[in-house]
Amino acid sequence: MKRVLSGNEAIARGAWEAGVHVAAAYPGTPSTEILEELSRFPHVYAEWSTNEKVALDVAIGAAYAGRRALAAMKHVGLNVAADSFFYASFTGAEAGLVIVSADDPAMHSSQNEQDNRRFAQFARVPCLEPSDSQECKDFVAAAFDLSELFDTPVMLRTTTRTNHSATPVELGERTERAAKREKFPRDPSKYVMIPANARRRHPLVEQRVRDIAAWAEKSPVNRIEWRDRKVGVVTAGVAYQYAREVLPTASVLKLGMVYPLPEQLIRTFAAGVERVVVVEELDPVLEEKLRLLGIPCEGKSIFPLCGELDPTVVRKSAAAAGLPVDKPPVELSELPRPELPARPPVLCAGCPHRGVFQLLSKKKVPVTGDIGCYTLGLLPPLSAIHTCGCMGAGIGVAHGAAKAGIGERMVAVIGDSTFYHAGLSALANVAYNKANVLTVILDNRSTAMTGHQPNPGTGFTLQQQPSEIIELEPLVRALGIHHVATIDAYDVDGLEKAYKELMSHQEPAVLVARRECPLLPEIRRQWVPLHVIEEKCTGCGICFRIGCPAILKSEELDEKSRKPLALIDPDQCTGCEVCLQLCPHDAIPTRDQIRMAEEKQPASCSTPVTGGS
């Protein structure tokens, strides 16, 4: 049976069919759905670990214990997990160990662009790269087999366009695999990486690479498609699809394994064509290998180094290089179009982070940010975030600036999930080395940006098991931080009062601004849209300055000021009441006032329950 599956669904399906027992990950676009899918299959333990390094260690532990295991992460997640990635290469495991690295060319939802095929080379870990969902499924199974055949972790490298494209996939059944061990291995020479043991392992790892390269010569994951011999394209991953689309007559060497590479196969292909062209996204990884082999080729001299490829880019580049394209590049004429309003992503209506950013913006303090929805606090009109580097960076950066003797009090903001991920150790550093940093934990009880995954603050796990919430305030106090307050993030005055109190000490301080994300299904049901009383609104514009997408400018103008009145979009407004606390004219009634008014006039019917859309 064929079904249209995304690359991520196919990876999950493939891992399940291949008999995976344990899977761990930390959510990150474009990898998140792999674990969400996998968690729904029977006979699989799946978890959101607190970060990618922990996730990889969990998978390694399961593989040491003789059960097939998988860890999934976005490209920068592997930066976090790199230490574990390298030791796992040296130790190998007792059962298949697969690491999915989902790269994000074009940075659709990432802080940087990096090519993790480099990590495979760097750590001597073989790397497979699928080019559609069917290959996602097939290559996961191949990766587990390869892992067991050569006693090595295997990387499955994907990119956003394989993770989030959907193509038809032939479904199979699960092959149950008995655990390879009854007891945990006691084999220090293999699993205890003290220098003496690691020194013995390293030559074995290098020999393993040579053995796998020999295997890759004959493996069906790499194949030559002979067509016209004038141009030969060497390619891998989704770039293969663009090459086939744009250069339909060219011969193609399609590499399913991008490390180590099959040298003989590459030489055979290159010898069989007149002009060798490498089509690959991001780094010239394949191109460099061809050059090392002394094969004249073109790659990044034709195609861009930065950003992602697509048919438009590949066709334009290929045509300019005189390659036989399917059709001439499209000539775009200037469209008769006015300047369009930008539509950047924004903090949603009712976002509990808005009140905090409104406050920080007003106080004009330097704010080090972190990774999550709240990074959007950088956007005007709030413009309240001044740095954002990677998960957990903000607290350390604030600490460093404070220790450098900057004359301003530093504020770090971090989300709850990011705090559990990489903020905790940074805050311990602030506490112990005593920096007068105010850390604001934006606790919305969810990992919101990636789609509301549970975390240690939610009280349940990925597979819906109840668990003990790791409460933030006691945790922070246990680090030895004495100035701590937990405030409802919708309480504008409460936030300001706590802020002032915490900032009055020249010592580490923590403000937990707490309120659930209003997009959580159970919170959505409690929305009460607010409205503006036109007679009271003066068009002063204070409510426009909190950047709430539900607050619109009305066509109506104030009689005196001739400025537009405020209008609240009832479809977007959640009723958070932040705007009405800032309104100097009491022009927005509270939820309670609205409820009381409705009780007096129970005329209108409630919104219908929806579905199917």
Add this chain to the structure above:
Amino acid sequence: MAGHIPYSFVLVGVGGQGTLLASNILAEVGLAAGFDVKKSEVHGMAQRGGSVASHVRWHPEQVFSPLVGLGEADILLSFEKVEALRFAEFLRHGGTAVVNDMAIVPVTVSSGTAVYPGDEHLAKVFDALDAELVMVPGERLAQEAGNVKAANVVLLGAVSRLLPLPEETWWECLAQRVPKKFLELNRVAFASGRAAVTKAGLKA
């Protein structure tokens, strides 16, 4: 189905409007009709109220690229008016733009730093592309069917009229995605979208 060229669709809108569900259904309809299909979309940050685009391609033999090139879409389905203007380059010469008569005002406009363009620009831009412009009052028709949130089903109904597939194929794929108690509502929404398009089929 006519021709050997693939059918390419670009669906655009604002994060949270339901473009992902519509592109899923479009891909499933293609598969059910016997095509090879590919679909591509972007998750993550853009979903927080930003501009979003999904691509869907059907081909009688094999689809390679999951992405539609500029100037290659047979149909641009826009859930929001300004997004139709923003992504107009994807439409091929002579293609059809199905545009939901809906404005979602970006924060850049409500904060006063940008202007929301008037409707007259839609006609100008798609005229310049020699394209058909079909305006569909998605929210109004969905409301009449019983729920404003079925606007995406209305829009799929409109698209269905432009393609030579039996209505049943569409309906079977839709019905699988819709809770039983909302079947009738969605059937009405789909039919009203279909009826909103007066001229069936696409220009070559």
